[in-house]
Amino acid sequence: MSTTRPRLSTTRPSLAVLGYVATVVVLLAMAWSGITDILDRRQSVAAARDLLAQLEGRKASPLAPRSAGGGQVPTGSPFLEGQTLTVAGAALLQRVADAVTKVGGNVLSSQVDVQGVQAKDGFVNVLASCELDHAALQRLLYDLEAGMPFLFIEQMVAQSPQTATPQEGGRMRLLLAVSGRWQGER
Numbered sequence: 001m002s003t004t005r006p007r008l009s010t011t012r013p014s015l016a017v018l019g020y021v022a023t024v025v026v027l028l029a030m031a032w033s034g035i036t037d038i039l040d041r042r043q044s045v046a047a048a049r050d051l052l053a054q055l056e057g058r059k060a061s062p063l064a065p066r067s068a069g070g071g072q073v074p075t076g077s078p079f080l081e082g083q084t085l086t087v088a089g090a091a092l093l094q095r096v097a098d099a100v101t102k103v104g105g106n107v108l109s110s111q112v113d114v115q116g117v118q119a120k121d122g123f124v125n126v127l128a129s130c131e132l133d134h135a136a137l138q139r140l141l142y143d144l145e146a147g148m149p150f151l152f153i154e155q156m157v158a159q160s161p162q163t164a165t166p167q168e169g170g171r172m173r174l175l176l177a178v179s180g181r182w183q184g185e186r
Contacts, residue, residue: 076148079183080124088182089114089124095151096128096178099143105132108173125154125179131171134160144178151180 082088089112097107113125132140137158144151155177161170 078150080149080180085114092124092126092180100130103136103140105130122182123179128176130174149180154179
């Protein structure tokens, strides 16, 4: 028994040092994990703040296309203006006609629907037949949907010219059904 005592007395300090080192390593790993968790949460909060600022219009999106106006948020009411539903329909028709002519197109015919099924919910619909270049279609749709008031393309039918190819400058015919919401009396 006397031979085991000296051996235990020499191994006890090394076991204590080994236990101490293991405890310090575990505590350092826990501290590192906590610090990385805090940094990840701070990064998530900063990303959420940036998204909120973009949604509120205070900051431009880095992916948003820059326009000639500096990428500003369109101003104005999101609803169609007008004292009556008929005046709101005329304003919607004027907005669609202006957008078509802005991209170099022509409005061939138009029709305002203020008595349809959606009119009870305050929506006004315009059906416009127009003629424009192929390249202008994307600009027209962006102008209608990105501007104010909020407009929705309900239906779109495009017919390419029968005789000319798009590269030769043939104009396509477009049938657009556009709707907007009027916030007047119901």
